[in-house]
Amino acid sequence: MNQAWQKVQLARHPKRITAHQLIDGLFDEFMELKGDRLFRDDLAMIGGIGLLDGMPITVVAEEKGTTTEDKINHNFGMPHPEGYRKALRLIKQAEKFNRPVFAIIDTPGAYPGIEAEERGQARAIAHNLFELSQVKVPLIICVLSEGGSGGALAIGVGDHIMMYENAIYSVLSPEGFASILYKDSSKAPEAAEQMRLTADDLLSLKIIDEVIIEHEGLHVNPLDGIKQLKTSMKKQIKLLNKLSKEDLIESRYQKFRQMGIYETQGE
Numbered sequence: 001m002n003q004a005w006q007k008v009q010l011a012r013h014p015k016r017i018t019a020h021q022l023i024d025g026l027f028d029e030f031m032e033l034k035g036d037r038l039f040r041d042d043l044a045m046i047g048g049i050g051l052l053d054g055m056p057i058t059v060v061a062e063e064k065g066t067t068t069e070d071k072i073n074h075n076f077g078m079p080h081p082e083g084y085r086k087a088l089r090l091i092k093q094a095e096k097f098n099r100p101v102f103a104i105i106d107t108p109g110a111y112p113g114i115e116a117e118e119r120g121q122a123r124a125i126a127h128n129l130f131e132l133s134q135v136k137v138p139l140i141i142c143v144l145s146e147g148g149s150g151g152a153l154a155i156g157v158g159d160h161i162m163m164y165e166n167a168i169y170s171v172l173s174p175e176g177f178a179s180i181l182y183k184d185s186s187k188a189p190e191a192a193e194q195m196r197l198t199a200d201d202l203l204s205l206k207i208i209d210e211v212i213i214e215h216e217g218l219h220v221n222p223l224d225g226i227k228q229l230k231t232s233m234k235k236q237i238k239l240l241n242k243l244s245k246e247d248l249i250e251s252r253y254q255k256f257r258q259m260g261i262y263e264t265q266g267e
Helices: 003-011 021-025 068-073 081-096 114-118 121-132 147-155 173-181 185-195 197-203 224-238 245-257
Strands: 029-032 047-052 055-063 101-109 137-146 162-163 169-171 210-212
Touching: 003 169, 003 185, 021 047, 021 055, 021 101, 021 224, 029 055, 047 224, 055 081, 055 169, 068 224, 101 147, 114 121, 114 173, 121 210, 137 224, 147 185, 162 197, 173 185, 197 224, 210 224
Parallel strands: 055 101, 101 137, 137 162, 137 169, 162 210
Antiparallel strands: 029 047, 047 055
């Protein structure tokens, strides 16, 4: 089994913590806020205000659920348009009250159902990308387990992007990639190796800024990983709060503008 496929298996481990459990471990208190003020409350996207050592932070997170019933209620972490609109509502609220934002990515992708498309799934994701690029407060992102396609990107625009060492982040699942490239979904392990979806790969490509060490793994002992993340969050918030609003947005723009730039050397 190649290393990339091992990471995929660990990212999907049934005992790996979910966003709600990560929030409980990180924050002293957490007050959940619900609804997008347009249609309904989407349980695949949770959000609210947490206290990090007394400092208020707005949190938005994709929640997969734990038990079978819980997973069904949370739609396996696949948000509908109202989930992304709820996230944006809370982020704009954070901007109004000058609170940093912490986003937790953990989704196989946005929900692909007909009803989601009818309610404007693509536009909701695109609108979030546009708005997050201009938010005037620090945006810190963490890929907890799975970061899939636009479902992840809709809350993935930020100033500092972290990723747990056994998480994955990609344009689609290895199975989907294998179905397209090899016409055979059973070749997902080979596809995973080609996709460069691990934290180390993405750090080398400058897609993310930091890898959070898990030690034994978030499915075995999450406390070490949570402690590492909390330390990094506090450090980054302190650094980002020193920037003016104009410099914060310009730095964010340059960060994403430079992704995918390569030099080729002739023979």
